[in-house]
Amino acid sequence: MMEPSSGNGFLLHAARENPPQIDKYSVVEAFGRRKCPKLVEQVQEEDVVLRVNALKVLCDEFRNPISVQGCIDAGVLQALHRHIKEGDDETRVWSSKALYLAAEDSNGRAAMLAEDTAGTMFPCLDDASVDVRNNILSALCSFSAGVEAVHRMVNVGYPAQLVTKAAKELASVKPLVLKLLRNLLKDERGLNIVLDNEGVETCHGLLRHGEEDVRTEAAQTLGFMCFAGLAKATAIGCGAVGRLVTILVDKSWRVRAAAAYALMVITIDDEGKKAFLPAGGVQPLLALLGDEEKLVRLNALKVMASVAVHPEVRAGFLADESCLERLEALTQSPDTLLAKHAIVAKDAVLWEP
Template sequence: MLYHSLTSSSLMPPLTRQRTPQSLHSEWSRNSLGATISIHAFAKPVMKVMYHRAVLDLIKRQRDIPLSAETMQIYTSYLGCKYVGETTKALILREIFKSVSSGPEAHVVADFLVSYEQLLDSTTVMVRCWTSLILAGLAFHPSTRGAVVVAQLCPQLVTLLGDGNGDIVEGACCALSHISCDLEGAKAVVEAGALETVQNLFMSPRAGVRRWTSEMLAGLTFDPLTRNAVIAAQLCPQLVALLGDDDAAVVDGACTVLIQLSCDSDVAKAVVEAGALETVQNLFTSPRAGVRRWASEMLAGLAFDPLTRNAVIAAQLCPQLVALLGDDDAAVVEGVCTTLAHISRDLNGAKAVIEAGVLETVQNLLTSPRAGVQRWTSEMLAKLAFDPSARKAVIAAQLCPQLVALLGDDDAAVVEGVCTTLAHISRDLNGAKAGIEAGVLETVQNLLTSPRAGVRRWTSEMLAGLTFDPSTRKAVIAAQLCPQLVALLGDDDAAVVEGACCALSHISCDLDVAKAVVEAGALETVQNLFTSPRAGVRRWTSEMLAGLAFYRSTRNAVIAAQLCPQLVALLGDDDAVVVERGCCALAHISCDYANITTSGSMEMDRQDAH
């Protein structure tokens, strides 16, 4: 029987084998009447747990170690794997966020921005939140901001502005505000439609959202290319409303935006119409220096434009502004000085500034260690001294010693402002005397050779004022400045030339100095001055020649210079004063007598002068 069975089995057909027993699992899976279990479905939770433990172990090993490219690559592989749980991804993102505060580590993170687009679209709140915060951190650093812009993530971030989770909205706002600090980033933010969501963001109950929204707008309004888009959004009413926000940082941001917008005349008007001036008084008393600073800067912008300056003056804010000149924060003081300088451009504004008692605080401002304070204080004084009615108050404040001391300041803008003030003061006889007594003439030679045209111009204007009256002219003559003034007749700046011409014309009225003007070579430069496009230059040149031709002792030099053709040409000038003074010069030249000797002419000059 055993043999038979062996023989039978040995005779099996080829390529056949006995039927293998069915496995328990396959038999059950084919014939199961109830719920079944997929081995793949069973494996996914196990994989998530395993990956989560692996990530925890990796984070533990990398603690207190700077983030490396190798570690970041591992993190990125986990973030891109569909079998890694959302909780695990959020954990990884939190660790990455800790690293972006460091510049070098931020560069490592910036090299792996590929998967963030999917993470921003995640259904898990914490994944979206940590991703937006990472992008905010990267955009904070100028060196890695470009990578965020290039990754073109602004559309996803703008979408998150409408998220139901406040943390996510705040993170997205923060990221977009930092991205907006770069021109290319600002363009991307605008193109992504961020401005369509701003009005809702302003009404957010979260201070952080309001703050970062205003910061984002500040970035967008910095450049004219994107500022127009913000202007078109007509957000002034909402921004002005934020000036009354409880959060000082929100107010800071709103002020910054309004300052940038006020650079545009039309928008400055909209800012005023939105009621900005009504809220400014409260801002001046804010305990936060930044709020006071931005409030004064915003007012400076509004006061700079003639269209809105009247509204600022009408708001009667000068007393509050003058009170802020004693603020502990130098930047606040500088902003206030700037505002007062702009207000002083208007006659009514100048009067209001003086009535508010600004001149009582000026001496301290002129000695401030902050150049901006000195600059805008001197600018303000220049504007106040321009008008005759306000000029007397400036002179009465006896500020000339402090002003003259600032002529040696290292800041050229400060020196120019002081020169301007002294030039205006010198138009008044008492002011001219005060300037001379303060020692202004000791510093003039350096000022006339300053590389800054404004300094040379206002110095020559100041000398013109000092030489107008005989009582102060002698001091200028004694300073022997004719060579320097004549040198300025060849200056590239027409205003400088005009001032020098004016001073020389006044000096030429004095018999003893007229000869010094001729000896300094004034007549050699006159021919070019006749053809100047600036009427003031032609006017004072002909006036100077009239003075030189008045005295017989210098008339011969004028005749020898053969200037009659040019003077005759001036008789057809469009400016009546030029024609009048040209006639005067020709009239004096026509009085020449060939038979009068030089010695005799000097004697007759003295008789004529008498």
């Protein structure tokens, strides 16, 4: 048997340096069933740097439904509840983000309902950190997808608080506040609380806000609110029809679509139809029939079908020679939904007693 040369022996048996020591602040994944429990333990570390690093890893893991369930079973929600109330700024930011990601998972929402996360989050609406408030509101928007969650949030006291925040919050936070407020209108008691706290008036005031997202969410929330008769009457009384007509020509198509949606709801009642013509709504609405966005055209057709029942409004449409031409063109649209509503609107405009 050939003996290895001294050179080969050196290559086989030479001493090697020890591997670099793992940084004490690194979060190293455990194997198997210990993966989630170990991560939850590290999330609760006293050392701020290690705790924050663990929370960042947790947020990455929460994109995996299996990890969400595993961490919930290991008690992560209780730890996150403590952190969003008592932690330092960075801990609160990452803990609130983890809750936001958990709320996007069905098992996460079920666990949050069982652990009364809505009650824990309520004081966090006034957190000093804008990032925390945005994360909390995002979490609650996802959480409130379920009826039980909405009932629970109404019982905690969210509706009145959200109306106040819609008026006073920073512009960057208002859209999420309005979106969450809209979710809570699905509960009858929540709707009544919002109306009692001037929710209609608040949304009406925000229709002229400088930020596109705020105007959009305000119009959508106002429209959803006005399915209730009392809200509709309040909106008409405070001049919402005129305000909505002015933003039918907004530079943002999302605002135009939301404004048309709100008008569609408000003009269901005769008083809403009567307010449409004095507000100068005929020409802005006709202009929307040629909008580039399908949703804007669709909502405009629905408004037209609603308000054309009023004789004076119908006469206003017919006074514009382009009205029937535009409607006829839309009835020939390859989009069957647009064509269907164009036919309805055209019939309403041409109706004679």
